[in-house]
Amino acid sequence: xxxxxxDEGDPLVRIRGLRFLRGSRVIFGGxxxxxxxxxxxxxMGPSGTGKTTLLRLIGGQLRPAAGSILVDGxxxxxxxxxxxxxxxxRVGMLFQSGALLTDLSVFENVAFPLRExxxxxxxxxxxxxxxxxxxxxxxxxRDLMPSQLSGGMARxxxxxxxxxxxxxxxxxxxxFTGQDPISMGVVVQLIRLLNDALGLxxxxxxxxxxxxxxxxxxxxxxxxxxxVEHGTPEELRHSQSEWVRQFMxxxxxxxxxxxxxxxxxxxxxxxxx
Amino acid sequence: MxxxxxxxxxxxxxxxxxxxxxxxxxxxMLLGLPSLLPRFRLVIVQMRSVGVLSLxxxxxxxxxxxxxxxxxxxxxxxxxxxxxSLGVVVALTLVRELxxxxxxxxFAGRAGSALTAEIGLMKATEQLSGMxxxxxxPLRRVLAPRLLxxxxxMPLLAAIFTAVGVLGGYFVGVGLLGVDSGAxxxxxxxxxxxxxDVLNGVIKSLVFGFVASWIAVFEGYDADPTSEGVSRATxxxxxxxxxxxxxxxxxxxxxxxGDL
Numbered sequence: 001x002x003x004x005x006x007d008e009g010d011p012l013v014r015i016r017g018l019r020f021l022r023g024s025r026v027i028f029g030g031x032x033x034x035x036x037x038x039x040x041x042x043x044m045g046p047s048g049t050g051k052t053t054l055l056r057l058i059g060g061q062l063r064p065a066a067g068s069i070l071v072d073g074x075x076x077x078x079x080x081x082x083x084x085x086x087x088x089x090r091v092g093m094l095f096q097s098g099a100l101l102t103d104l105s106v107f108e109n110v111a112f113p114l115r116e117x118x119x120x121x122x123x124x125x126x127x128x129x130x131x132x133x134x135x136x137x138x139x140x141x142r143d144l145m146p147s148q149l150s151g152g153m154a155r156x157x158x159x160x161x162x163x164x165x166x167x168x169x170x171x172x173x174x175x176f177t178g179q180d181p182i183s184m185g186v187v188v189q190l191i192r193l194l195n196d197a198l199g200l201x202x203x204x205x206x207x208x209x210x211x212x213x214x215x216x217x218x219x220x221x222x223x224x225x226x227x228v229e230h231g232t233p234e235e236l237r238h239s240q241s242e243w244v245r246q247f248m249x250x251x252x253x254x255x256x257x258x259x260x261x262x263x264x265x266x267x268x269x270x271x272x273x
Numbered sequence: 274m275x276x277x278x279x280x281x282x283x284x285x286x287x288x289x290x291x292x293x294x295x296x297x298x299x300x301x302m303l304l305g306l307p308s309l310l311p312r313f314r315l316v317i318v319q320m321r322s323v324g325v326l327s328l329x330x331x332x333x334x335x336x337x338x339x340x341x342x343x344x345x346x347x348x349x350x351x352x353x354x355x356x357x358s359l360g361v362v363v364a365l366t367l368v369r370e371l372x373x374x375x376x377x378x379x380f381a382g383r384a385g386s387a388l389t390a391e392i393g394l395m396k397a398t399e400q401l402s403g404m405x406x407x408x409x410x411p412l413r414r415v416l417a418p419r420l421l422x423x424x425x426x427m428p429l430l431a432a433i434f435t436a437v438g439v440l441g442g443y444f445v446g447v448g449l450l451g452v453d454s455g456a457x458x459x460x461x462x463x464x465x466x467x468x469x470d471v472l473n474g475v476i477k478s479l480v481f482g483f484v485a486s487w488i489a490v491f492e493g494y495d496a497d498p499t500s501e502g503v504s505r506a507t508x509x510x511x512x513x514x515x516x517x518x519x520x521x522x523x524x525x526x527x528x529x530x531g532d533l
Contacts, residue, residue, distance in 0.1 A: 059406050088408035099403030102395075113407045116414070161407075 012037045012169060012201045013058060018067035020050070020057060027053055029225040030067070035169075040195050040202040042212040045222035046247070051205040052096070054222075055171045058203070059093060060084045072168065089117055092162030092170040096177060098154040100146040106133070106157050107142040113164045132160040136190060152183025159190060169201040170194070176208040188215055209248055213237075221247060295491045298412070302420055302490075305413035315418040316425070323384045323419065323486075324426030328433070330383050331376060335434040338375060339441025342366055346442070347450050359452050360461035363442035368465060368474045369530070372435035374522050377481035379434075380427060381514035385489035388419055389510040392493025393503035401494075416490045423489065427482020428475050435474070473529045480521060485514045 013035035020028040027050040035041045043051050056062045058069055060076045069076040074087060100109050110129045114120060120128070133139040136156040146154060155175060162170050175187050192215040195202045206212050212219065213233035220230040221244055229236060229244050237248050246254035262268065309315065346362040392415065395401050401411040439461075446452040465471065489510050496506035 061402065061405060085408040085410075088406055091406070093403070093406040095399045095403055095406075097399050099399040101400055101403075102398070113409070116407070116409050 010037070011035055012072055013203070014068075014070040015058075016068050016070075018057065018069065019065045020053065020062070021065050022053075026225050028064070028067075031222070031225070031227055033220055033227065033230075035201060035203055036218065037201050038195075038199060039217040040192060040204065040215055042204045042206060042216035042219045043222060044205075044207055044209070044212060044219055044247070045228075047207065049222045049224065051207075051222060052173050055093065055173055055203065055205055058171065059088065059091065089113075089165055090168045092165070092167040094155065094158050094162050094170065094172045094175055096174040098146075098151075098158040100149075100154055100157055100161070102146050104146075105142070106138065106144050106146070106149070109146065109157060110160045110164055113161065117165060128164070129160075132164055133157075135163070135194070136160045137186070150183070152179050152186065155179070155183075155187060156190065159187075159194070163194060163198065163200075166198070167200065169203070172202065172204045172206075174206055175204060176206055176211050184211065191215060209250060213248075223247075291495070294495060295487070298416075298491055298494060299487055301412050302417045305410065305417050306421075308413055309417055309421070315414070316421045319418045319422035320426050323388065323422045324430060327380060327383045327426070327430060330379055331430050331434050332437050334375065334379055335437035336441040338371055338434075339363060339367065339438030339443075340445045342371075342438065343442035343445030343450070347446055347452065356446075356450075356452050357456035358460055358464075359442065359446045360439075360457035360459075361464040363446070364439055364461045364465050365470060367435040367438045367442075368470050370522070370526070372431045372438065373474055373477035373481055374518060376431040376434040376478065377427065377485055377518045378515055380423075380430060380482070381485050381489075381511050381518070384423065384426075385485050385510045385514050386507045388423070388486070388489040389493040389496070389507045390503055392416065392419070392490060393496035393498075393506050396494065396496060397498035397500070397503060416494060419490050420483075420486045423486025424479065424482045427485065428478040431474065431478035431481075473525075476529075477522065477525050480525065481518050484517050484521065488514045488517065 011034040013033070015031060015033040018028050018031040018033075019026075031054075033043075033054075043054060045051055053062065057064055058071060058076065060079060063077050071087060071091070074083065076084070076087070079087065100106075101112060104112065107129055110132050111125050114125050114128060118125075130139055130142070133142055136159050138153060138156055138160065141149070141153065141157075146157070149157065159170075172191060175191065176184050179187060188211050191202060191204065194200060204212060204216065216233055218230065219233055219236055221228045221236065223243070229239055229241055231239075236244055239245055239248070243255040245251075252258050342363045343359065346359050346366075347356055350356045350359060350362065392401075395411075395415065401415065404411045404414060443454075443457060447454045447457050492506040492510045492513070493503075496502045
């Protein structure tokens with residue numbers, strides 16, 4: 001595959017020749033991806049293509065078999081533990097479940113990274129936390145425990161926590177799954193607004209085509225360990241590839257068959273007679 | 274036959290691998306201890322959930338174990354006319370053996386299983402991964418304080434168990450069966466040695482506390498992040514801790530009191 005070209009200059013994340021195996025299964029077999037600065041980039045693809053794995057590789061939680069992952073000029077797989085932790089302070093990540101600390105209140109969850117990494121006075125921590133919670137509309141919920149939050153609220157608290165240290169980039173892992181239409185709309189809005197207001201770079205991993213198309217500047221479609229196509233949502237909708245069109249329009253049958261491979265239906269039924 | 278050998282080999286390798294992982298985890302936690310010192314509050318908070326919340330079961334069990342010792346001890350001693358020594362029997366049994374051992378077994382069931390389940394669920398709900406991505410090392414922030422809390426709580430729990438047990442023995446022996454109160458206490462005072470008995474008991478409970486907490490945090494951290502995996506890990510904590518405590522108790526007793 002040719003390296004993705006973009007006219008934005010130096011990308012924030014530059015992935016080249018990424019190979020990753022799980023056991024003997026190839027998850028990525030030579031993937032090149034550029035995440036441009038200041039943009040919302042979506043990574044899409046069918047379930048099980050390793051989208052979440054890609055985020056963990058960028059975050060340094062997994063090590064690739066080969067290839068380079070440059071984040072703001074630093075090669076993640078070769079970073080020392082201290083280097084990796086320094087980088088992670090500048091990268092927020094939103095997990096699918098929210099991953100809030102269940103023994104801490106909403107306020108303390110958002111304050112957690114501040115308390116761990118800064119020596120700010122309590123009054124300033126309070127102000128910062130309230131500002132972050134205000135940004136996601138949950139300043140009034142500060143005293144609730146995570147178990148008292150709905151799924152959508154928990155995800156918004158997790159977003160507030162992810163922006164607590166004013167990161168340069170946020171990675172969202174399936175931010176839209178399991179949300180009702182209203183909270184889905186809220187999260188979609190928030191991702192775009194925060195990206196533009198805070199000057200972030202956002203990576204969204206998702207397979208919700210409509211939501212992603214609404215806010216992404218650029219979409220990478222992955223399948224079977226390769227980048228199938230990348231471009232703006234509009235470009236992908238009119239893709240030459242039948243597979244990409246099937247994916248983007250959510251058609252049940254096409255290059256990806258409806259049926260799992262099996263022997264002939266008639267023969268199969270008669271075999272039991 | 275070959276199948277059996279294969280199974281044996283696989284099991285042995287699996288065991289050694291887990292043992293290796295447990296030691297690496299321990300090493301990483303110990304290396305993180307210096308960063309925990311300025312934040313000792315984290316350990317105190319855990320001592321509450323590991324230690325203070327185990328108090329009820331420790332006290333209740335201690336009373337009953339002491340009462341049974343008083344009763345059985347009296348029945349045996351009275352045949353030889355030496356029921357005045359009941360205090361020594363009860364105290365030595367508790368200080369040397371039952372205090373540290375039973376407290377550790379109760380600790381495994383009450384606190385160890387809770388630690389494993391808590392850490393395992395934190396893993397299953399991505400809380401540990403989330404911390405890592407926030408550049409917070411869960412080993413230092415979550416596991417190490419729990420390990421230390423167990424290590425510090427165990428001797429205290431064993432001491433309370435022993436003290437309450439002696440009172441239970443006193444209640445049955447002196448209160449119900451009529452042993453002389455003065456003899457009960459004075460013989461105990463004369464025969465229970467500070468270094469030989471009490472200190473050795475404390476060393477035992479420190480070792481048990483360390484091993485029990487280590488097993489509990491390792492099993493939690495190593496659990497499969499599923500509900501089934503967490504339940505298996507919790508069971509393993511209780512079983513492995515009990516076996517380790519009983520086995521180590523023999524080794525320590527042999528070293529301290531035996532001339533094997």
